Amino acid sequence: xxxxxxxxxxxxDIWARLGIGELxxxxxxTASTFDSAKSFLxxxxxxxxxxVITDLQMRGMNGLELQRELKTRGCRTPxxxxxxxxxxxxxxxxLNSGTVGFLTKPFNDQSLVECLTRAISKGGAN
Numbered sequence: 001x002x003x004x005x006x007x008x009x010x011x012x013d014i015w016a017r018l019g020i021g022e023l024x025x026x027x028x029x030t031a032s033t034f035d036s037a038k039s040f041l042x043x044x045x046x047x048x049x050x051x052v053i054t055d056l057q058m059r060g061m062n063g064l065e066l067q068r069e070l071k072t073r074g075c076r077t078p079x080x081x082x083x084x085x086x087x088x089x090x091x092x093x094x095l096n097s098g099t100v101g102f103l104t105k106p107f108n109d110q111s112l113v114e115c116l117t118r119a120i121s122k123g124g125a126n
Contacts (some may be wrong), residue, residue: 003028005050005120010034010066011082012058016105020053020082023109027116037061041069049077051100051119053112056083056090064090067097078119082107 007024011017012035021031032049034040038060040052052070054063061069067079080101081094094102100122101115 004030006030006032006045006048007116008032008034008040008045008049008052008054008077010037010040010052010054010058010063012036012055016055016082020112023112024053024116027113037063037066037069040066046070046073046075046077051078051080051116053080053082053116056081056094057085064093064097067094067099071098078122080112080115080119 007029009017009020009024009031017033017035021033024031032045034043036058040046054066056063063081070077070079078100080103081099082103082105083090084105086104091102100119103111103115
């Protein structure tokens with residue numbers, strides 16, 4: 001793994017942000033957390049993140065909408081979607097739109113690490 005890379009975590013659940021952030025930091029990455037897609041999109045991290053891990057269902061813009069907005073802006077950063085309320089339609093939409101991973105909460109750390117490894121190897125520098 002490439003240590004020190006910035007991983008953006010976008011989730012309106014503080015405990016999910018903290019938990020994922022701690023895991024990301026334990027792997028040697030820099031974790032930047034955001035409580036909404038809007039706050040992430042307004043940050044400098046859009047241009048400097050190696051991967052975005054985002055909740056599917058959030059207040060305001062959801063994870064799929066965030067992924068579309070990143071693409072609209074020409075951002076090729078890999079996206080991993082997580083959700084506590086999975087359904088096959090969302091999963092299919094996410095994977096067909098280029099999402100690197102689609103995880104159901106609660107997920108085990110290893111599943112996220114595997115998705116993150118795929119995302120980082122995919123590249124996607126802006």
